[in-house]
Amino acid sequence: MLYNLFKNKSFQISVLLVIFSIAGLMIYERGKDKANELSLPKPVSKIEPAATNNITVHIEGAVKNPGVYIISPDMHTYELVLLAGGILPEASLKKVNLAKILIDGDKIMIAAEKQKNSKSAAKVAAVREKLNMVNINYANKEQLMSLPGVGEKTASDIIALRQKNGIFKEINDLLVIKGMGKSKLEKIKKYLYL
Secondary structure, eight states, X not given: OHHHHHHOHHXXXXXXXXXXXXXXXXXXXXXXXXXXXXXXXXXXXXXXXXXXXXXXXXXEESBSSOEEEEEOXXXXXXXXXXXXXXXXXXXXXXXXXXXXXXXXXXXXXXXXXXXXXXXXXXXXXXXXXXXXXXXTTTOOHHHHHTSTTOOHHHHHHHHHHHHHHOSOSSGXXXXXXXXXXXXHHXXXXXXXXX
16 A cells, blocks of 8 residues: 555655755755854954054155155154155255154154355255265165166166065165176165165
Protein backbone atom coordinates (compact mmCIF):
# COMPACT_ATOMS: atom_id res chain seq x y z
CA MET A 1 0.00 0.00 0.00
CA LEU A 2 2.87 2.45 0.80
CA TYR A 3 4.41 1.49 -2.49
CA ASN A 4 1.19 2.44 -4.31
CA LEU A 5 1.02 5.65 -2.32
CA PHE A 6 4.57 6.63 -3.36
CA LYS A 7 3.73 5.80 -6.98
CA ASN A 8 0.84 8.24 -6.91
CA LYS A 9 1.97 11.47 -8.62
CA SER A 10 -0.27 13.67 -6.50
CA PHE A 11 1.30 12.26 -3.33
CA GLN A 12 4.82 12.78 -4.72
CA ILE A 13 4.06 16.39 -5.58
CA SER A 14 2.53 16.97 -2.11
CA VAL A 15 5.60 15.51 -0.38
CA LEU A 16 7.94 17.64 -2.52
CA LEU A 17 5.88 20.76 -1.77
CA VAL A 18 6.05 20.05 1.98
CA ILE A 19 9.85 19.48 1.77
CA PHE A 20 10.39 22.65 -0.27
CA SER A 21 8.15 24.65 2.07
CA ILE A 22 10.06 23.47 5.14
CA ALA A 23 13.42 24.16 3.41
CA GLY A 24 12.20 27.59 2.27
CA LEU A 25 10.99 28.44 5.76
CA MET A 26 14.34 27.41 7.24
CA ILE A 27 16.25 29.49 4.68
CA TYR A 28 13.95 32.45 5.30
CA GLU A 29 14.41 32.25 9.09
CA ARG A 30 18.18 31.90 8.76
CA GLY A 31 18.31 34.90 6.38
CA LYS A 32 16.18 36.92 8.77
CA ASP A 33 18.60 36.17 11.62
CA LYS A 34 21.57 37.16 9.45
CA ALA A 35 19.82 40.40 8.43
CA ASN A 36 19.23 41.23 12.10
CA GLU A 37 22.90 40.58 12.85
CA LEU A 38 23.97 42.89 10.03
CA SER A 39 21.63 45.69 11.05
CA LEU A 40 22.63 45.67 14.71
CA PRO A 41 25.05 48.48 15.47
CA LYS A 42 28.50 47.21 16.24
CA PRO A 43 30.27 48.61 19.29
CA VAL A 44 32.81 51.21 18.28
CA SER A 45 35.87 51.87 20.36
CA LYS A 46 36.85 55.49 20.74
CA ILE A 47 39.61 56.28 18.30
CA GLU A 48 41.97 59.03 19.32
CA PRO A 49 43.29 61.20 16.49
CA ALA A 50 46.82 60.31 15.45
CA ALA A 51 49.37 62.39 17.28
CA THR A 52 51.04 64.87 15.00
CA ASN A 53 53.95 67.10 15.70
CA ASN A 54 53.11 69.64 13.00
CA ILE A 55 52.12 73.16 13.92
CA THR A 56 50.09 75.79 12.06
CA VAL A 57 51.47 79.30 11.52
CA HIS A 58 50.42 82.37 9.55
CA ILE A 59 52.68 84.65 7.53
CA GLU A 60 51.57 87.81 5.78
CA GLY A 61 52.90 91.03 4.41
CA ALA A 62 55.77 91.47 1.96
CA VAL A 63 56.31 87.80 1.03
CA LYS A 64 55.57 86.15 -2.29
CA ASN A 65 53.01 83.65 -0.96
CA PRO A 66 51.40 84.86 2.27
CA GLY A 67 49.04 82.49 4.05
CA VAL A 68 48.66 79.72 6.61
CA TYR A 69 51.27 76.95 6.63
CA ILE A 70 51.46 73.60 8.41
CA ILE A 71 55.11 73.08 9.31
CA SER A 72 57.38 71.03 11.55
CA PRO A 73 57.70 72.33 15.12
CA ASP A 74 61.42 73.05 14.93
CA MET A 75 61.18 75.50 12.02
CA HIS A 76 62.64 79.01 12.28
CA THR A 77 61.07 82.19 10.97
CA TYR A 78 63.59 82.47 8.11
CA GLU A 79 62.57 78.97 6.94
CA LEU A 80 58.90 80.00 6.93
CA VAL A 81 59.83 83.07 4.88
CA LEU A 82 61.53 80.77 2.38
CA LEU A 83 58.56 78.44 2.36
CA ALA A 84 56.37 81.43 1.56
CA GLY A 85 58.47 82.08 -1.56
CA GLY A 86 60.90 84.63 -0.10
CA ILE A 87 60.51 88.32 0.59
CA LEU A 88 59.41 91.03 -1.82
CA PRO A 89 61.74 93.94 -2.74
CA GLU A 90 59.90 96.33 -0.43
CA ALA A 91 60.19 94.04 2.62
CA SER A 92 61.66 95.35 5.84
CA LEU A 93 63.14 92.77 8.18
CA LYS A 94 64.08 95.23 10.94
CA LYS A 95 61.37 94.04 13.34
CA VAL A 96 61.44 90.35 12.39
CA ASN A 97 63.46 87.84 14.38
CA LEU A 98 64.49 85.43 11.63
CA ALA A 99 66.14 83.09 14.14
CA LYS A 100 63.00 82.62 16.25
CA ILE A 101 61.71 79.03 16.47
CA LEU A 102 58.03 79.11 15.60
CA ILE A 103 55.27 77.76 17.82
CA ASP A 104 51.71 76.73 17.01
CA GLY A 105 49.51 79.73 16.25
CA ASP A 106 52.33 82.21 15.52
CA LYS A 107 51.59 85.03 13.09
CA ILE A 108 54.57 86.56 11.33
CA MET A 109 54.16 89.96 9.69
CA ILE A 110 56.76 91.05 7.16
CA ALA A 111 56.36 94.82 6.91
CA ALA A 112 56.94 96.74 3.70
CA GLU A 113 58.73 100.05 3.54
CA LYS A 114 60.26 102.29 0.92
CA GLN A 115 64.05 102.26 0.86
CA LYS A 116 65.49 105.66 1.75
CA ASN A 117 69.11 105.11 0.86
CA SER A 118 71.21 102.70 -1.15
CA LYS A 119 73.06 101.40 1.93
CA SER A 120 69.91 99.99 3.52
CA ALA A 121 68.80 98.75 0.11
CA ALA A 122 72.09 96.83 -0.19
CA LYS A 123 71.53 95.26 3.25
CA VAL A 124 68.04 94.17 2.30
CA ALA A 125 69.37 92.83 -1.01
CA ALA A 126 72.01 90.79 0.85
CA VAL A 127 69.39 89.33 3.20
CA ARG A 128 67.09 88.70 0.26
CA GLU A 129 69.86 86.88 -1.58
CA LYS A 130 70.32 84.62 1.46
CA LEU A 131 66.58 84.10 1.80
CA ASN A 132 66.25 83.09 -1.84
CA MET A 133 68.34 80.02 -1.16
CA VAL A 134 66.41 76.78 -1.53
CA ASN A 135 65.54 74.57 1.42
CA ILE A 136 65.56 71.08 -0.09
CA ASN A 137 63.27 69.81 2.66
CA TYR A 138 60.44 72.25 1.86
CA ALA A 139 61.01 73.59 -1.67
CA ASN A 140 58.37 72.99 -4.33
CA LYS A 141 59.16 71.96 -7.90
CA GLU A 142 59.42 75.55 -9.21
CA GLN A 143 61.82 76.56 -6.45
CA LEU A 144 64.01 73.52 -7.14
CA MET A 145 63.94 74.25 -10.88
CA SER A 146 65.30 77.74 -10.13
CA LEU A 147 68.61 76.07 -9.24
CA PRO A 148 71.22 76.06 -12.02
CA GLY A 149 71.14 72.79 -13.98
CA VAL A 150 68.04 71.42 -12.24
CA GLY A 151 65.24 70.65 -14.66
CA GLU A 152 61.71 69.38 -14.16
CA LYS A 153 62.74 65.69 -13.98
CA THR A 154 65.45 66.27 -11.34
CA ALA A 155 63.14 68.53 -9.31
CA SER A 156 60.42 65.86 -9.41
CA ASP A 157 62.95 63.20 -8.38
CA ILE A 158 64.08 65.32 -5.39
CA ILE A 159 60.47 65.73 -4.23
CA ALA A 160 59.72 62.02 -4.76
CA LEU A 161 62.82 61.03 -2.74
CA ARG A 162 61.83 63.46 0.04
CA GLN A 163 58.28 62.05 0.15
CA LYS A 164 59.58 58.48 0.21
CA ASN A 165 62.38 58.86 2.80
CA GLY A 166 61.36 61.95 4.78
CA ILE A 167 63.45 65.07 5.21
CA PHE A 168 67.05 65.14 4.04
CA LYS A 169 69.62 64.91 6.81
CA GLU A 170 72.43 66.34 4.66
CA ILE A 171 72.74 67.86 1.22
CA ASN A 172 74.83 64.91 -0.02
CA ASP A 173 71.66 62.76 0.28
CA LEU A 174 70.82 64.16 -3.16
CA LEU A 175 73.59 62.06 -4.71
CA VAL A 176 71.26 59.03 -4.92
CA ILE A 177 69.16 60.85 -7.53
CA LYS A 178 69.85 59.71 -11.07
CA GLY A 179 71.81 62.38 -12.93
CA MET A 180 72.96 64.15 -9.77
CA GLY A 181 76.69 63.64 -9.75
CA LYS A 182 79.24 65.19 -7.41
CA SER A 183 80.14 67.98 -9.83
CA LYS A 184 76.50 68.97 -10.41
CA LEU A 185 75.83 68.93 -6.67
CA GLU A 186 78.90 71.11 -6.03
CA LYS A 187 77.50 73.73 -8.47
CA ILE A 188 74.17 74.00 -6.67
CA LYS A 189 75.31 73.34 -3.09
CA LYS A 190 75.83 77.03 -2.37
CA TYR A 191 72.13 77.63 -3.12
CA LEU A 192 70.90 74.85 -0.81
CA TYR A 193 70.31 74.46 2.87
CA LEU A 194 68.43 72.07 5.16
